[in-house]
Amino acid sequence: MSHIMTLVAPAGGLQAPLVARIRAALNDLGGQAGTADWLAEEEAADLPFSLLAAEQATAIARGALDGAPVDCIAQPAEGRRKMLLVADMDSTIVTAETLDELAAHAGVQAQIAAITQRSMNGEIDFSTSLRERVAMIKGLPLAALQKTWEHIELMPGAEELVRTMAAHGAHCAIASGGFTWFTARVAERVGFQSHHANILLDDGHALLGRVEEPVFDRDSKLTILKQLAAEHALPLSATAAVGDGANDLAMLGAAGLGVAFRAKPVVAASARARVDFGDLRALLFAQGFRAAEIVEQA
Incomplete structure (x- = not known):
């Protein structure tokens, strides 16, 4: 995958169903999102993706969050x-x-x-x-x-x-x-x-x-x-x-x-x-x- 979307929430605030919802939104809107890699339990996870620019993916993720207090940082996977x-x-x-x-x-x-x-x-x-x-x-x-x-x-x-x-x-x-x-x-x-x-x-x-x-x-x-x-x-x-x-x-x-x-x-x-x-x-x-x-x- 060419890019990574990192999702971060206050401790305990990032649940698997929410991450799955963001992954589905990326896939539904033209992206190709892979399986989540958890960096910190219920706090931070990486979603690899391709076929979308970082700005596009960020906008999609924020829309899927529907106001949930989660930060989204999208960037190229190489050199992070x-x-x-x-x-x-x-x-x-x-x-x-x-x-x-x-x-x-x-x-x-x-x-x-x-x-x-x-x-x-x-x-x-x-x-x-x-x-x-x-x-x-x-x-x-x-x-x-x-x-x-x-x-x-x-x-x-x-x-x-x-x-x-x-x-x-x-x-x-x-x-x-x-x-x-x-x-x-x-x-x-x-x-x-x-x-x-x-x-x-x-x-x-x-x-x-x-x-x-x-x-x-x-x-x-x-x-x-x-x-x-x-x-x-x-x-x-x-x-x-x-x-x-x-x-x-x-x-x-x-x-x-x-x-x-x-x-x-x-x-x-x-x-x-x-x-x-x-x-x-x-x-x-x-x-x-x-x-x-x-x-x-x-």
Whole structure:
């Protein structure tokens, strides 16, 4: 079979009759779907298929689901294991927007969160919005960074995704519109080998309300994806990227496996693959990893 449809649901949510229904729908509408290969019991399964484009098969599968909370990722069967992962951080590897959380210590969280939302939806320019938001926390004591970090939580499946890919030889990197103060700590905690983000400027005691120029933005994320692929002698088809906001769209579009994760509407509508219901382990299942191969949290 030329393609694979990976079906992923929250644990216990993927039942054999539902998988059989999707297989039948693919066959009824011009495809040739084979027997399901279960990657994780009642959670993830592969359906091999031919004679349909990935986009066609995805649309058919989603229609057959009739609203069931199952993610569908269709792609060519060849080369599905990726050797480079580039991940957004805020609302992707961690559950929060770190700048929004930091703003709470300056009493401007609501104002900054509103700007963040518009930026992630692609309504306003990211670089301009970042400069505006950082200016609003000028004078914030550096101790607020540590206080914010103490309350940051990892997205479910983040550590398993990174540690499993790294254990199989992949380079894993963060590319974030956030700040290196946080990406360095997330990288160490989760197991990323490198991290790339904006640098907050300070005077040794408090924030200056600026970041080092140029701003690390949408184009920067794409540049990092291409740069790391070149450094590791990889074609872009051998790369994976994951993110949720408009500034992730360029790298998601360029990566071999670009996944919009619980993404903003503009991103979910544009990405070739998306995960709305599963956790970040869905990216492992999409690459054909079985539950027994997943490296648990350190």
